Amino acid sequence: MNPRIEEIRIEEFDLSLAGMRIITPDHVARVQDSLWLHGQLQPVVAREHDGIYQVIDGFKRVYSSMDLMIKTLQCYVLDVDEKQAKILLLCCHGSNHKMEVWEEAMILKDLLESHDVSQGQLSDLVGHSRSWVSRRLSLISKIDEEVSSLIRMGALTSRHARALMRLPRGNQMDIAQIMIRLGLSTRMSERLIATYLEAKDSDQQQDILADPTLVLWGQTDYSESLHDYDHDYDQRLTPYGNNLMRSLEIFLRPVRSLLVQLVDPEIEGLTETERIIIDPFLKKVFNYTERLSRTCRPLQTHKPTKTTAR
Numbered sequence: 001m002n003p004r005i006e007e008i009r010i011e012e013f014d015l016s017l018a019g020m021r022i023i024t025p026d027h028v029a030r031v032q033d034s035l036w037l038h039g040q041l042q043p044v045v046a047r048e049h050d051g052i053y054q055v056i057d058g059f060k061r062v063y064s065s066m067d068l069m070i071k072t073l074q075c076y077v078l079d080v081d082e083k084q085a086k087i088l089l090l091c092c093h094g095s096n097h098k099m100e101v102w103e104e105a106m107i108l109k110d111l112l113e114s115h116d117v118s119q120g121q122l123s124d125l126v127g128h129s130r131s132w133v134s135r136r137l138s139l140i141s142k143i144d145e146e147v148s149s150l151i152r153m154g155a156l157t158s159r160h161a162r163a164l165m166r167l168p169r170g171n172q173m174d175i176a177q178i179m180i181r182l183g184l185s186t187r188m189s190e191r192l193i194a195t196y197l198e199a200k201d202s203d204q205q206q207d208i209l210a211d212p213t214l215v216l217w218g219q220t221d222y223s224e225s226l227h228d229y230d231h232d233y234d235q236r237l238t239p240y241g242n243n244l245m246r247s248l249e250i251f252l253r254p255v256r257s258l259l260v261q262l263v264d265p266e267i268e269g270l271t272e273t274e275r276i277i278i279d280p281f282l283k284k285v286f287n288y289t290e291r292l293s294r295t296c297r298p299l300q301t302h303k304p305t306k307t308t309a310r
Contacts, residue, residue: 003076005043010071013046013062014054020089020106023059024154032064043074047085053077056085083115083125090126101158102151105136112137144169147176159186163193171196171205178212182257185266188216213256258285 034041044058053075055062065073080088089107090099111122119137123130139158140148142165150156156164160179163186164172175196179189192208195215199205208215234242261267270278 003045003078006075006077007072008044008046008053008075008077010062010065010073012052013044013073014049014052015059015062017054017056017085017089018059019152020086020110021059021103022100022152022154023063027154028060028063028067031060032067035061035064035068035070040074043076045076045078045088047078047080047082049082054082054085056088083111086111086115087125101136101139102161105140105158106152108133108136109140139165142169144172147172150176150180155180157186160184160189162186163189166193166197174209178209182212182216182260184216184260185264187266188260188264192216213260216256216260 040061042058042061044061045056046053046058047056048054056078058073058075061073064070078085078088086107090104108122108126111117111125112119117125119130119133123133126133139161143151143161147156147161147164151158151161156176156179160176164176167175175189175193178184178192182188184192192212192215196205196208199208234245237245
């Protein structure tokens with residue numbers, strides 16, 4: 001397997017193996033910025049077959065070059081067959097970007113199904129233990145296909161997939177959509193799934209899906225508190241009063257979602273740069289909160305009273 005370096009035209013690259021990698025627009029944009037500023041720093045890795053070059057490593061470089069209308073890229077050309085190329089996918093990636101467990105699982109599944117090998121042989125081929133191979137194959141086999149598509153698009157991570165494995169396939173998509181909508185960390189996702197599985201019946205599970213933020217905010221009596229915010233038209237109120245109640249209900253849902261994000265332990269991992277970027281928005285939230293408090297206070301019928309120390 002003696003590689004040779006060649007200058008390959010973009011249209012000669014075959015990207016058929018890209019389906020086993022998670023490549024998001026953000027990933028491509030970062031590589032595109034680097035190509036624009038610094039040029040190509042690393043060669044693409046590919047194998048030659050049928051007069052074209054099947055990419056093994058460097059998919060984002062090729063996609064970025066297409067957008068930037070770069071005509072050629074330097075490429076290490078390897079003399080390997082398709083099975084060897086797929087095995088190389090497992091190790092031929094940048095040291096700054098660890099391959100997702102889901103990507104490893106997709107490659108292993110393809111090798112198992114397309115190249116007539118047993119799990120034991122697969123373990124020997126990829127240089128990992130049988131349990132390492134088995135865990136990844138188990139992960140991909142227990143996830144609903146629609147959820148798999150979300151993972152391949154980068155909307156969910158392999159850690160989210162591990163959490164979703166606890167659910168029956170038919171329930172995974174509902175929870176996955178909540179994870180994406182609320183931007184849940186793995187820990188928050190696990191809390192939501194645990195509460196969903198512990199629900200006493202399907203009605204309570206539907207309540208959790210309808211407003212998951214109450215679970216995430218640590219509400220202990222979920223089934224009762226949910227209905228405090230399910231406002232139907234109240235005959236005791238004027239049309240204005242009903243509209244106000246509905247607006248308050250609508251307002252409370254994203255507020256609870258924000259609180260979930262703010263108490264997530266992962267907030268401690270924000271970098272200094274991230275904190276600087278986020279700070280102006282936090283100040284806006286604080287200012288609006290103060291204004292809202294001043295505006296709502298006169299409407300309260302039971303106002304807090306000041307106590308005088310004796």
